[in-house]
Amino acid sequence: MPELTLLAILILGHVIGDFYLQPSGWVKQRLAKHYKSEDLYYHVAVHGVITLCAFVLFSKQGVWACLLYSLIVLFSHLLIDLVKSYSKQNTVTFLCDQLAHLLIIVAVWAMATGKLTELFSLLSVQNISYQQASIAIGYLLVLKPSSIVITMLLQPWSKKLKNEAELSATQTDGDLQSAGKRIGYLERILILTFILLNQFSAIGFLLAAKSVFRFGDLSRDKDKKMTEYVMLGTLTSFTITIVVGLMVTGIASQLPMGK
Incomplete structure (x- = not known):
């Protein structure tokens, strides 16, 4: 046109x-x-x-x-x-x-x-549909609410690791803590977007890429507890976002999931 x-x-x-x-x-x-x-x-x-x-x-x-x-x-x-x-x-x-x-x-x-x-x-x-509203709710849910839930779920393990040197150094550094939070936000935004676009293979690629960059450094430090803690946090983040994404996609049925 x-x-x-x-x-x-x-x-x-x-x-x-x-x-x-x-x-x-x-x-x-x-x-x-x-x-x-x-x-x-x-x-x-x-x-x-x-x-x-x-x-x-x-x-x-x-x-x-x-x-x-x-x-x-x-x-x-x-x-x-x-x-x-x-x-x-x-x-x-x-x-x-x-x-x-x-x-x-x-x-x-x-x-x-x-x-x-x-x-x-x-x-x-007035032109906003319930499908569009549900998508907006989905993106909002995978940001701060999901961060709060993940923090609560990981609290028993984070307390055990709190006194260890590497975790303490990370927690006392405000810049690194803030960066980790933003990485989590971007990660969940990408996962939800991939689900809405019916690109589940991209989620596997994202998990693999994060494993290479994140877990490779931890394995070099030979810190098994820290590696398992990060893995648990990552899988929890992925699980919550996938559940939210499937719920949103189920509501907004005109999206390409399952086609």
Whole structure:
């Protein structure tokens, strides 16, 4: 469809303009000088030109309409990047920045193609089905609730290992503890996604990959108790996520499981 082609080109232009046509020096200067940075205006000008070219080449809009939509993208990009330059630079800021840019692009595309009403209708909460809600619940369950359950189930063994040197060193290191928690989150998100996509073989690959990287180090330390503890935690995490995934898939029966 021509409309979707235009949207894809606009997003492609944003990716090229933000990540391939923006030197690191421009970013550093924007963070240091904010609105006084000349490179900030060069950067948004690049996005304006890319957007204008996309509308001229891939839409049936008139010249003035193409120019108007390009200016909307340009000034919105300027405002978003300016706000970002005053914010703390971390992953959340980066994701919010990119999401804001993409929302503006989609909104401009919807205005240009006359699909603004359809877009608002699509985003209406009244259109959320019980299948979609069950999938959202599934992803939420495999994050923090599952971590709490796993911690409770492993508590008898974790107490026994608490006084051992290696485990104590790990627990006193907040960064490593936080990293382990995030690894567990990502692991369970991947498992649930594979189940919903009916890719059970990928779960076996994930378990094998984790065994190679994790258990290989432990075996070199000849720490049998620690190896068994990690194995127990991994299998518990996998089991909980698989059970949740099967329940969610059973509810959202239109998904490809069993087909």
